[in-house]
Amino acid sequence: MGDISWVNIIWAGIMVFFIIRLWPNAKQWIKHGPKGDSNDWTTFIVLIGGVGLFIAFLIYSVRG
Amino acid sequence: MEIRSIQQTGVVESNKVLKNTYMLLSMTLLFSALMAGVSMVLAVPPMFSMVSSIAAIALIWFVLPRTEESSAGIGVVFAITGLLGFGLGPMLSMYLALPNGPQLIATAMGGTGVIFLGLSGYALVSRKDFTFLGGFLMVGLLVAFGAMILNIFLQIPAMHLALSAAIIVIMSGFILFDTSRIVNGGETNYVRATISLYLNIYNIFVSLLQILGIMGSDE
Numbered sequence: 001m002g003d004i005s006w007v008n009i010i011w012a013g014i015m016v017f018f019i020i021r022l023w024p025n026a027k028q029w030i031k032h033g034p035k036g037d038s039n040d041w042t043t044f045i046v047l048i049g050g051v052g053l054f055i056a057f058l059i060y061s062v063r064g
Numbered sequence: 065m066e067i068r069s070i071q072q073t074g075v076v077e078s079n080k081v082l083k084n085t086y087m088l089l090s091m092t093l094l095f096s097a098l099m100a101g102v103s104m105v106l107a108v109p110p111m112f113s114m115v116s117s118i119a120a121i122a123l124i125w126f127v128l129p130r131t132e133e134s135s136a137g138i139g140v141v142f143a144i145t146g147l148l149g150f151g152l153g154p155m156l157s158m159y160l161a162l163p164n165g166p167q168l169i170a171t172a173m174g175g176t177g178v179i180f181l182g183l184s185g186y187a188l189v190s191r192k193d194f195t196f197l198g199g200f201l202m203v204g205l206l207v208a209f210g211a212m213i214l215n216i217f218l219q220i221p222a223m224h225l226a227l228s229a230a231i232i233v234i235m236s237g238f239i240l241f242d243t244s245r246i247v248n249g250g251e252t253n254y255v256r257a258t259i260s261l262y263l264n265i266y267n268i269f270v271s272l273l274q275i276l277g278i279m280g281s282d283e
């Protein structure tokens with residue numbers, strides 16, 4: 001473990017607060033949200049794959 | 065005939081929300097950049113970054129829901145984005161001090177712009193419904209927060225890198241989700257829509273800058 005300052009503890013507290021606040025919303029979306037078919041998920045994966053490739057290109061460009 | 069008229073009204077309404085959202089988003093991004101510049105010129109200590117971020121989170125959770133239906137909501141949006149921009153100052157100053165710092169910041173900024181315009185543009189042109197991502201993105205966000213808490217105590221650099229990548233994936237999904245909600249009439253409040261899209265852009269920029277900062281150095 002590294003050095004744990006009180007700043008880190010405040011951030012951890014904020015994250016816990018985030019989780020508590022978002023949990024009911026997440027549960028609602030999982031239970032009652034619309035479900036996508038395989039075509040929808042394929043589109044999403046292709047788009048995210050494009051983002052991944054683009055980021056790889058950016059890393060390559062800054063490394064020169 | 066009547067159904068067609070109702071559909072047209074719906075399209076006009078969602079186009080209006082979209083136009084107002086993009087307009088407010090562009091203004092808040094400029095304001096945010098200005099506040100980041102002010103913060104850098106004043107050389108505020110990193111502690112201010114945390115204080116302004118906490119103030120912005122408090123505004124998002126406790127003030128925005130009460131004001132989003134009125135014109136006061138626009139002022140709150142500027143306050144939130146201004147605080148978040150101001151909070152970025154110390155981090156940007158730190159990156160600028162690196163030998164390739166200006167290049168890293170410019171690349172992260174341009175990269176964020178391309179990712180946002182590409183994904184939001186796709187959702188806009190295709191009019192595809194991405195609300196099916198809601199559950200997945202919410203759970204992803206909660207898992208990411210859990211892992212962040214863990215890494216605050218473990219402080220593993222590889223986990224930090226993986227989390228930054230995960231945040232980019234989640235926020236990219238949220239861009240598709242939020243834009244499709246506006247286009248398909250699921251979101252009718254442009255104040256709320258602006259904050260959602262702003263937070264997506266903000267988080268992608270910060271995570272991308274961290275990834276480029278780690279991967280872009282030879283150390």
